[in-house]
Amino acid sequence: MPKIKSTTEGEKIELQMTPMIDVVFQLLIFFILSFKITTPEGDFNIKMMPLGKSLQTLADEIPAPPLTVRLEAGSDGQLASLSMGDRKLKGFDELHNIVLSRVGDAGPSGAEEVEVELDCDYDLKYEFVVEAITAVSGRVQGNAILPLVQKIKFASPRKAGG
Amino acid sequence: MTPMIDMTFQLIAFFMVLMNFGEGEQDERIRLPLSQLAKPPDAANTWPMTLQLTKVGTVLFGGEEMPVAGIRPFLVREAQVLKRMERDPKEATVIIRADAEAKTGEVQELIGICQSREIGFEKFILRAKQGQN
Numbered sequence: 001m002p003k004i005k006s007t008t009e010g011e012k013i014e015l016q017m018t019p020m021i022d023v024v025f026q027l028l029i030f031f032i033l034s035f036k037i038t039t040p041e042g043d044f045n046i047k048m049m050p051l052g053k054s055l056q057t058l059a060d061e062i063p064a065p066p067l068t069v070r071l072e073a074g075s076d077g078q079l080a081s082l083s084m085g086d087r088k089l090k091g092f093d094e095l096h097n098i099v100l101s102r103v104g105d106a107g108p109s110g111a112e113e114v115e116v117e118l119d120c121d122y123d124l125k126y127e128f129v130v131e132a133i134t135a136v137s138g139r140v141q142g143n144a145i146l147p148l149v150q151k152i153k154f155a156s157p158r159k160a161g162g
Numbered sequence: 163m164t165p166m167i168d169m170t171f172q173l174i175a176f177f178m179v180l181m182n183f184g185e186g187e188q189d190e191r192i193r194l195p196l197s198q199l200a201k202p203p204d205a206a207n208t209w210p211m212t213l214q215l216t217k218v219g220t221v222l223f224g225g226e227e228m229p230v231a232g233i234r235p236f237l238v239r240e241a242q243v244l245k246r247m248e249r250d251p252k253e254a255t256v257i258i259r260a261d262a263e264a265k266t267g268e269v270q271e272l273i274g275i276c277q278s279r280e281i282g283f284e285k286f287i288l289r290a291k292q293g294q295n
Contacts (some may be wrong), residue, residue: 024170024267030178038188042200043287061227065240077265084267126260129269130290134197145199154190157267 006130044133046152065100066153069132071093073124073160074076082132092135096148099136103148116132188259188268191216195262196293207255207287211240215272217263230271234281241281259289 067084074080082089089095099116107115116136120129138147191253195215213233214222228236241251256276260269269288274284 017167021167021170024167024174026235028170028174028177031181035177035181040190040200040202040292041194041289042197042292043199043289044199046286046288072191074268077263112233120266120270122265124266126264126266126269127262127264129266130195130197130288131261133288134199134290140198143240146202154270154273157270159267 003039010142044130044137044152045150046133046154066117066121066151067099067136067149068117068155069136071118071120071124071128071132073121077123077125078130079124092131095132096135097138099148100139112150113155116149117153117155120157123158177279189214189222191222192259192261193217193263194289194291195258196272197290198292198294200292207242207257208285209254210248210257211254212257212259213272213276215258215260215264215269217261217279219265219268221272230268230275231270234278235277236270237281237283239284244295248263252284254283256283257287 015068070081070083071079072081072083082091082095084095084098089098099114103114118129118132133152137152138145140146213222215230216222216227219230220227221230223233223236226236240254244251244254256273258269258272260272273286275281276286
């Protein structure tokens with residue numbers, strides 16, 4: 001039986017690396033150019049007063065009256081005063097402490113039962129509203145977020161002089 | 163050659179993992195308010211729709227900039243599309259990305275338009291950036 005001898009025995013096959021490196025560098029450039037460092041964004045769920053419902057219907061649906069937080073704007077849109085009911089508050093920390101004690105008083109399901117209504121001036125800068133929502137909706141403990149009030153709604157905005 | 167290729171692949175893997183394809187809805191004209199509680203949501207929102215409100219009171223939607231009142235026809239169309247797909251507009255989630263310096267009243271006006279009878283969106287989310295004031 002004749003033996004088949006490979007004529008290429010001992011020859012080194014050279015891999016063509018250049019096209020692969022080209023593609024790899026193109027991918028690298030694409031990722032470098034489209035890379036952008038962004039801070040993570042988070043969400044707050046809110047409830048709005050439904051349209052076309054009478055105040056009586058709303059009163060029937062909501063078992064307990066909400067805690068009303070009033071945010072008044074100064075002429076430049078900055079927060080001029082913060083109050084809950086008739087009580088003037090010094091800042092969002094005090095608001096947070098009040099809400100914390102109300103939720104605690106309401107028992108184990110307090111976070112679900114207590115409702116907060118934000119009554120804001122039309123011209124108030126939105127960042128103060130988010131600050132108020134942050135104060136009432138939870139707190140950071142270590143790496144975890146302890147939820148407080150989950151039902152947050154807005155009253156109709158108040159226009160200056162109206 | 164091998165160490166260079168190794169390193170290049172590692173760089174590609176690094177950029178691929180960190181790349182965020184969800185940035186499409188972000189706009190540099192909007193400077194979101196900061197909140198330490200703002201954490202990315204655990205689950206995806208159903209039928210999300212992002213409305214961006216600038217500090218001068220204009221709304222950015224679908225690549226166009228318009229006053230708050232001008233958004234109504236666009237939202238009516240969105241609601242009609244959902245209805246044609248046999249979806250209830252109540253199921254859609256409206257994400258509001260408003261600038262920290264926007265007027266609260268304008269944010270509420272925007273939400274009010276979304277709630278109007280001809281549109282009928284009910285689920286709203288206010289977006290904030292993670293950080294401390």
